[in-house]
Amino acid sequence: MSWWNNLQSILSGWTDRRTGARRLGVGVCLLVTLFFPRVFPAFSEEAPVGLSAHRHLGVVGFYNPRLMYVKYQQLVDYLTETTGDRWDLAVTMDYEETVKSLCSGKLDLAYLGPFTYLRMHEACGATPVVRLNTKGSAIYRSLIMVRQDSPYRTLSDLRGAVFAFGSPLSTSSHLVPRLMLRDAGIKPGEGLTCQYFGHHDRAARAVVMGTADACGVRDIVGERFAKRGLRILARSDPIPNFPLVVRPGASPEFRKVLMQALMERPERDPEIRKRMQGWDEELAGGFAPVSASDYLPVRRLVGLLFGKRGLVDPAELLKCGGNG
Amino acid sequence: MRLGLRTKFFLYSNTLIIVTMGVVAVLGITFERKSRYEAIVNRARSLTEIFAIPVTDALMYEDLGLVSESGLIENTIDEVVRRNRDLIRYVVVVEPSGRVAYSNRWELLGKPFPRILDQGAVGAEPTTEILQTEDGERILEVRMTLNISTKFWGFLAAGFSLRPVEQAVAAIGKQVAVIALILMLANSILTALYVETLIRPILALNDRMKRAGRGDLSVRSDDRRGDEVGELAGAFNRMMDELEEAQKIDIVRQFQLAHTEKMAAVGTLAAGVAHEVNNPLAGILACSENLEAALDDPEMVKRYLGLIRDGLRRIERTIQNLLDFSRARDMTLEPTSINHNIYHILEMTAYQLKSHGIEVTMELNSEDPLVLADHFQMEQLFLNLILNAIQAMPEGGTLSISTAVVNGFLVAEVADDGVGIPPGILNRIFDPFFTTREVGEGTGLGLTVSDTIVRAHGGSIEVESEKNRGTVFRFRLPFPDGAAKLGRST
Numbered sequence: 001m002s003w004w005n006n007l008q009s010i011l012s013g014w015t016d017r018r019t020g021a022r023r024l025g026v027g028v029c030l031l032v033t034l035f036f037p038r039v040f041p042a043f044s045e046e047a048p049v050g051l052s053a054h055r056h057l058g059v060v061g062f063y064n065p066r067l068m069y070v071k072y073q074q075l076v077d078y079l080t081e082t083t084g085d086r087w088d089l090a091v092t093m094d095y096e097e098t099v100k101s102l103c104s105g106k107l108d109l110a111y112l113g114p115f116t117y118l119r120m121h122e123a124c125g126a127t128p129v130v131r132l133n134t135k136g137s138a139i140y141r142s143l144i145m146v147r148q149d150s151p152y153r154t155l156s157d158l159r160g161a162v163f164a165f166g167s168p169l170s171t172s173s174h175l176v177p178r179l180m181l182r183d184a185g186i187k188p189g190e191g192l193t194c195q196y197f198g199h200h201d202r203a204a205r206a207v208v209m210g211t212a213d214a215c216g217v218r219d220i221v222g223e224r225f226a227k228r229g230l231r232i233l234a235r236s237d238p239i240p241n242f243p244l245v246v247r248p249g250a251s252p253e254f255r256k257v258l259m260q261a262l263m264e265r266p267e268r269d270p271e272i273r274k275r276m277q278g279w280d281e282e283l284a285g286g287f288a289p290v291s292a293s294d295y296l297p298v299r300r301l302v303g304l305l306f307g308k309r310g311l312v313d314p315a316e317l318l319k320c321g322g323n324g
Numbered sequence: 325m326r327l328g329l330r331t332k333f334f335l336y337s338n339t340l341i342i343v344t345m346g347v348v349a350v351l352g353i354t355f356e357r358k359s360r361y362e363a364i365v366n367r368a369r370s371l372t373e374i375f376a377i378p379v380t381d382a383l384m385y386e387d388l389g390l391v392s393e394s395g396l397i398e399n400t401i402d403e404v405v406r407r408n409r410d411l412i413r414y415v416v417v418v419e420p421s422g423r424v425a426y427s428n429r430w431e432l433l434g435k436p437f438p439r440i441l442d443q444g445a446v447g448a449e450p451t452t453e454i455l456q457t458e459d460g461e462r463i464l465e466v467r468m469t470l471n472i473s474t475k476f477w478g479f480l481a482a483g484f485s486l487r488p489v490e491q492a493v494a495a496i497g498k499q500v501a502v503i504a505l506i507l508m509l510a511n512s513i514l515t516a517l518y519v520e521t522l523i524r525p526i527l528a529l530n531d532r533m534k535r536a537g538r539g540d541l542s543v544r545s546d547d548r549r550g551d552e553v554g555e556l557a558g559a560f561n562r563m564m565d566e567l568e569e570a571q572k573i574d575i576v577r578q579f580q581l582a583h584t585e586k587m588a589a590v591g592t593l594a595a596g597v598a599h600e601v602n603n604p605l606a607g608i609l610a611c612s613e614n615l616e617a618a619l620d621d622p623e624m625v626k627r628y629l630g631l632i633r634d635g636l637r638r639i640e641r642t643i644q645n646l647l648d649f650s651r652a653r654d655m656t657l658e659p660t661s662i663n664h665n666i667y668h669i670l671e672m673t674a675y676q677l678k679s680h681g682i683e684v685t686m687e688l689n690s691e692d693p694l695v696l697a698d699h700f701q702m703e704q705l706f707l708n709l710i711l712n713a714i715q716a717m718p719e720g721g722t723l724s725i726s727t728a729v730v731n732g733f734l735v736a737e738v739a740d741d742g743v744g745i746p747p748g749i750l751n752r753i754f755d756p757f758f759t760t761r762e763v764g765e766g767t768g769l770g771l772t773v774s775d776t777i778v779r780a781h782g783g784s785i786e787v788e789s790e791k792n793r794g795t796v797f798r799f800r801l802p803f804p805d806g807a808a809k810l811g812r813s814t
Contacts, residue, residue: 066396
C-alpha cells in the first residue's frame with residue numbers, strides 16, 4: 001500500500017503547490033500518460049502473451065460478488081478460450097482497490113466506469129483497450145428516477161428532496177446526476193440532501209422503499225427499476241461507455257490479442273457474436289473501439305464539479321454536503 | 325316389471341363394482357389429496373426455510389456493511405422462482421417496518437405487506453395459510469422470520485400454487501374413473517360368460533319345468549354337472565320319472581275306467597239289443613214253423629231258408645256290433661269320419677231313443693270332415709253324450725246333433741231340451757264318480773271318460789245348461805297340422 005500513499009502524496013504535492021512549473025509538469029505527465037503509456041515503467045514482469053499465463057480481469061464492485069460471477073464469468077471464459085491464457089475474475093468491492101490493483105499489475109484488465117478509469121489513468125497511466133457497446137451503443141446515459149406515484153415532474157421539482165447516489169466515485173450514479181441537478185439549478189448539499197448507497201441498485205431500491213425521493217443510476221439499472229415502481233424523470237447527455245482498461249506497461253502484443261479477442265473476432269465470426277448475445281445485457285452488445293480522448297468530456301465534467309482535485313481526492317471528499 | 329336372472333345378476337354385480345369402486349376411489353383420492361397436500365406443504369416449508377438462510381445472510385452482511393446486498397436477494401429470488409416455476413407464485417422479503425423490500429412481484433415493492441410477522445414470531449415454526457387469488461387459484465403461503473438467534477431482519481413470505489396438486493388429484497380421479505369403467509366392462513363380459521355357464525343350465529331347467537308343467541312328462545334335464553345345479557336337474561329328472569310312471573299307471577287306470585264305463589253303456593244298450601235280436605228271432609221262428617209245413621215244396625223251402633238266413637244275419641250283425649263296441653282296444657289314431665260315428669251310434673241307440681219318445685234332429689257338416697282320431701273312442705264319446713241326453717229327457721224331447729268346422733277346429737254339439745243341470749254342480753259334472761242319479765243307475769264316469777277322450781285327442785269339451793231348458797255339450801277337436809282338415813277321398 002505504501003506505493004499508493006507515495007503516489008497520492010506526490011500527486012497532492014503537485015497540485016497543492018500550484019506552481020506554473022508543476023502545472024506544466026502535470027500537463028506533460030498527462031500527455032505522456034495518454035499517448036505514451038509505455039514511458040511508465042512496468043510495475044510487474046509481464047508474462048508472454050498466449051503462453052498460459054494466469055491473468056485477471058478486475059471488475060469494480062458494481063454488484064454483490066455472486067452477481068459479478070453471474071454476469072462476467074462468461075467473458076472471462078471467453079478470454080481464456082481465445083487468448084490462450086488462463087483468465088480469472090478478480091472481484092473487488094471497492095473502486096479504489098480496483099485502481100490500485102490494476103496500477104500494481106495485480107490485474108491485467110479492468111472493467112470500470114469512466115470516472116474510475118480517469119482516476120486510474122491519473123494514478124498510473126492505464127489506458128482503455130475497448131469500451132462496451134451495450135445494446136449496440138458505445139455510449140450510455142445516466143437516469144434520474146423517482147417513484148411512480150411521486151409528484152416530481154421536472155428536475156427542478158427535486159429541490160429539498162433526499163437524493164440517492166451510488167458510490168461517490170460513480171460516473172452515472174453520482175457525477176452526472178450531480179451535474180444534471182446543478183444544471184437544473186439545484187445545488188447538491190444545499191437544495192438537496194445527498195445520500196450515498198455505494199451501488200446503483202441500492203440507490204434505486206432506497207427510492208422504491210421511500211428512504212430517498214430520487215436517485216441517479218446507470219441506464220440499464222434505471223430501466224430495470226422502471227418496472228419496479230420507479231419512473232424516469234430525466235436522462236443525461238451521452239457518456240462514453242464503460243472501458244476495459246489494460247494495466248500500465250502492457251505489451252502491444254497483449255493489447256493486440258485483446259483487441260482481436262474482443263472486437264476483431266466477433267466482427268468476423270457470427271458464432272461468437274451469437275454467443276455474446278447470451279451474456280449479461282451489459283456485455284451482450286460486444287465491444288467498440290475506444291481512445292483515451294473519448295473520456296475528455298468526463299474529465300471536463302469532473303473539473304466542473306470538483307476542480308482539478310476531483311481525480312485525486314479521496315471518495316469521501318467528493319460527497320456533496322459531506323453527509324452519507 | 326319382472327327381471328330375469330341374467331339381468332338381476334348383471335345389475336347386482338355391476339352395482340357392486342360401482343359401489344366398491346366408488347368407495348375405493350373416494351378413499352384413495354382423499355388419501356392421495358391429503359398426502360400430496362402434506363408433501364407440498366413440506367416442500368414449501370423446506371424451500372422457504374432454506375431460502376431464508378441466504379436472504380438472512382445477505383441482509384446481515386448488508387447491515388454490517390461487509391458485503392453489499394446490491395442485487396443479490398432479487399437475483400436469488402428470481403433464481404428460486406425460475407427453478408420452481410410450476411410451484412412458486414411469489415416470494416416477498418418484508419422489512420421489520422412491514423414494507424416489501426424485495427419481491428419478484430414488483431408491484432408489491434415498497435408497499436405494506438398485509439400479513440405481518442413481527443419480532444414476536446422469532447423462533448416459531450413457519451406459518452402456513454391457504455389464500456385464494458382473484459383468478460381462483462389457491463395459494464399456500466408460507467411465512468417465516470428472517471433471524472439469527474433473536475436478531476430480526478424482517479420476514480419472508482412465499483406463495484406456492486396448489487394448482488399442480490389439484491390437477492394431479494383431478495388426473496388421479498379421472499384415472500380411477502377410467503379404471504372403474506374398464507372394470508365394469510370387464511365385469512359385464514365376465515358376468516355374461518358366467519351367466520352362460522352357470523345360469524344357462526338353470527334357465528334350461530326352468531324351461532324344461534315349464535314344458536313339464538304344460539303336460540310333457542318326457543322332458544329331462546342335463547344332470548351331468550357336478551354342482552348344485554346338476555343335483556337340482558337330477559332331482560327334477562327323478563321327479564319326472566316318477567310323474568311319468570304315475571301317468572302310465574293313471575293311463576292304465578283310465579283305460580280300465582273307460583272300459584268299465586263302456587260295459588255299463590253296453591248294459592244300457594242291452595234292451596235295444598234284445599229288441600234287435602228278438603224281432604228277427606220271431607221271424608225265424610215263424611219261418612221254421614212254416615218250413616216244417618212246406619217241406620215238400622222246394623220253392624217254399626228255399627224261400628223260408630232265405631228268410632231264416634236273413635234274420636240270422638241281422639242278429640249276427642247286431643251281436644257283432646255290440647262285441648266290436650265292447651272290446652277293449654288300444655288307442656289307434658286314423659282319419660275318422662265324425663258324421664259316420666254319429667250315424668252308427670244313433671243306429672245303436674235307436675231303440676232307446678224311440679222308446680223314450682225322443683226325436684232326433686241333425687245338422688251335420690255336408691263336407692263330412694275327417695279328424696285324426698280313434699274310431700271306437702269317438703263312438704264311445706257320442707254314445708256317452710247321447711245316453712246322457714236320453715236320461716235328461718225322461719218325458720221325451722228333441723236331441724239335436726250338429727258338426728261344423730270353425731277356425732280350424734271340428735266343433736260338434738250334442739244338445740237336449742231336458743231337465744238341465746243345476747248351476748251349482750255344473751263345474752263338477754266331469755269329476756270322476758260324480759253323479760246325480762240314484763245309486764246303481766250309473767257309474768258316474770260317463771262324462772269323466774268323455775272329457776278324457778276329448779283331451780287325449782288334443783281337444784276340449786265344454787257344457788252349457790239351463791234348468792228345464794236343456795243342456796248342450798260342445799267339444800272341439802283339432803285337425804291334423806292345425807287348420808288343415810283331411811279331405812275325404814272320393
